[in-house]
Amino acid sequence: MAPPSSPPLVDNSDAERRLREAEERLRDAIEELQRRQRRAAAHAQQHRHVDSLPCDHGPDESCVAHAIGNLCQTFLLSYGVRVGIGILLRAFKLVRGQSYSSLLDLKQLVSEKDLIVREEACRIGLLFGGFTGSYHALRCLLRKLRKKETPANAVLAGSIAGFSIMALNDSNRRRTLALYLLARLAQCAYNSAKSKNKFHLWGSHWRHGDSLLFALACAQVMYAFVMRPESLPKSYQDFIQKTGPVAEPVYKAVRDSCRGHPVDVASLHAYLSRVGRSDYVKLEEFPSIIPCSIIHPATNSCLAHQGNATSLTFKKTFPLYFSLTFVPFVVLHLQKFTDAPFRTFWLAIKGAVRSTTFLSAFVGIFQGVICSHRKVFSRDHKLVYWIAGGIAALSVLLEKKARRGELALYVLPRAVDSLWYILVNRHLLPNIRNAEKPWPHFFEA
Numbered sequence: 001m002a003p004p005s006s007p008p009l010v011d012n013s014d015a016e017r018r019l020r021e022a023e024e025r026l027r028d029a030i031e032e033l034q035r036r037q038r039r040a041a042a043h044a045q046q047h048r049h050v051d052s053l054p055c056d057h058g059p060d061e062s063c064v065a066h067a068i069g070n071l072c073q074t075f076l077l078s079y080g081v082r083v084g085i086g087i088l089l090r091a092f093k094l095v096r097g098q099s100y101s102s103l104l105d106l107k108q109l110v111s112e113k114d115l116i117v118r119e120e121a122c123r124i125g126l127l128f129g130g131f132t133g134s135y136h137a138l139r140c141l142l143r144k145l146r147k148k149e150t151p152a153n154a155v156l157a158g159s160i161a162g163f164s165i166m167a168l169n170d171s172n173r174r175r176t177l178a179l180y181l182l183a184r185l186a187q188c189a190y191n192s193a194k195s196k197n198k199f200h201l202w203g204s205h206w207r208h209g210d211s212l213l214f215a216l217a218c219a220q221v222m223y224a225f226v227m228r229p230e231s232l233p234k235s236y237q238d239f240i241q242k243t244g245p246v247a248e249p250v251y252k253a254v255r256d257s258c259r260g261h262p263v264d265v266a267s268l269h270a271y272l273s274r275v276g277r278s279d280y281v282k283l284e285e286f287p288s289i290i291p292c293s294i295i296h297p298a299t300n301s302c303l304a305h306q307g308n309a310t311s312l313t314f315k316k317t318f319p320l321y322f323s324l325t326f327v328p329f330v331v332l333h334l335q336k337f338t339d340a341p342f343r344t345f346w347l348a349i350k351g352a353v354r355s356t357t358f359l360s361a362f363v364g365i366f367q368g369v370i371c372s373h374r375k376v377f378s379r380d381h382k383l384v385y386w387i388a389g390g391i392a393a394l395s396v397l398l399e400k401k402a403r404r405g406e407l408a409l410y411v412l413p414r415a416v417d418s419l420w421y422i423l424v425n426r427h428l429l430p431n432i433r434n435a436e437k438p439w440p441h442f443f444e445a
Contacts, residue, residue, distance in 0.1 A: 055140045063140035071133025077331055079125035084327035086121070092319035123167050130164035172233045179413030187409060208397070214408035215393035220415035222366065222389025224422070227255055227382045231421040236414060243317065244363055245309040246295055247271055254290050258382045262286060272297055289380040292371050302371035310364035314356050321359075322352035354399060361395035 057066040087110060094108065138157035143149050168174050206212070224231045225240050229251075241248060249271040253263045262285045269283070275297050283294075296305035326348035330337045337344045369388035373380075396404050423429040 055143060057136075063137065063144075067133045067137035067140070070136050071129045073129075074132040075125040075129030078128040079121045080331045081328050082121035082124050084331060085323045088323040088327055089319055092323075123169065126167035127164055130167060131161045134164060135161040172235060176233065176235075176414075179417060180410065183409045183413045210401075210405040210408050211394070211396050214396050214404060214411060215390045217408060217411040217415035218362075218393035219386045219390035220419055221411060222392070223382070223386035224415075224418040226251055226385040227258065228418070228422055228425075231418040231425075232414065243313055243359070245305070245312060245367065247275075250290065250295055253294070254380065257287055257290055258380050260286070263290075268294065288378060289374060292374050295370065295374075296367075302368075302375075305371070306364045306368045309367050310360045313360040313363045317359050318352060318356045321355045322348060325351045325355070355403075358395050358398040361398060362392045365395055366392035 055063055055066065057063075061069075090109060135157050138160055139153055142153040142157060146153065165174050165177060168177070221232070221236070222240075225237065229237050249264070249267045253268055255261075256263045263283070265283045265285060272294070292302055292305075293300070296302070299305050299308065326345070329344060329348065366388050369391050370384070373384050373388075396407060399407065420429070424431050
């Protein structure tokens with residue numbers, strides 16, 4: 001009997017192939033199952049993390065307590081800074097009047113009659129405290145609702161918290177703050193794009209690019225102050241007028257002369273009589289240029305006028321700069337001040353002297369350019385005041401490098417706002433309703 005024949009070789013090979021394919025499919029299925037388990041575990045872990053640690057302040061402090069704590073702390077710091085600056089300026093005023101004993105008299109030093117800062121300090125405290133508190137509260141709320149923390153949470157929380165600007169009752173101050181923040185936003189966006197090599201301005205690598213930007217901004221601001229004062233807020237006009245040595249009637253005469261309008265001779269005569277100048281030149285109704293004898297009637301020397309303008313500006317602005325330097329550091333860094341009070345005081349004096357010297361030099365150089373132009377030319381031109389502002393701004397080189405950029409960002413928004421106003425007024429840009437105004441304007445009464 002013949003033995004049973006074995007299966008063909010091809011059948012054995014086919015079975016092994018099907019077995020290997022089954023093993024591979026099983027292995028793939030196991031790997032896919034493991035991947036799904038890992039994703040599910042990661043997702044669950046994320047939800048557990050959000051639920052257990054919903055906010056950056058940790059589980060030991062509630063969201064409400066965290067927000068209220070930030071609000072109160074920022075309010076007290078802002079309030080303290082504003083009150084401290086007011087008290088220090090009041091002390092300088094008493095010392096200037098040689099009333100040294102009154103520094104020990106609280107009734108004279110901090111009386112509400114002479115130191116009106118209570119309402120303003122409260123408003124500033126509500127501005128910064130309200131922003132900080134509402135920002136932290138909104139971030140906590142958004143993270144709970146969205147179950148995640150993303151940059152969108154911070155953007156939305158900051159936008160809504162910005163309504164705290166309504167604590168300021170002056171629309172010009174709201175506008176100024178909005179313009180400054182807009183400049184800061186543009187700076188952040190530009191720095192981000194530049195760091196990623198996506199975009200950069202020509203000349204941004206220049207060593208003194210910040211000084212050039214400051215000079216261009218100051219040129220526009222000083223031109224606007226002399227020729228188009230209505231394009232600047234009243235606070236800007238008052239500060240420049242009080243800092244400089246030239247009277248307002250003289251600026252008006254210069255403005256009318258450059259525009260070809262008749263000069264108010266009676267107003268100039270009244271001003272010159274008040275300052276005790278009786279030997280002034282005969283004034284014309286349509287002069288080609290306002291002479292130096294009217295710009296600085298107190299002295300016949302242009303050089304002496306520039307020196308007096310520089311020294312008077314230093315005396316008037318040093319108390320302000322010292323207060324702005326010393327008080328915030330003491331309030332915000334009280335521990336460092338208590339550890340080294342004399343060093344803090346000395347650094348504040350150095351910083352104030354440097355900043356005051358810069359501003360004093362600015363005033364002196366601006367007046368020097370104006371007088372120099374009158375020595376050479378017999379006809380005035382409005383462009384002179386733009387150039388004078390740009391040249392005077394070079395005094396910013398006396399400031400620290402880090403401060404130059406800060407000053408440029410402070411002046412730039414007002415320069416752009418003034419330029420926009422002038423271009424619209426000259427019909428070079430369309431007059432779009434509210435287009436030139438920052439967002440806080442839409443919430444003004």
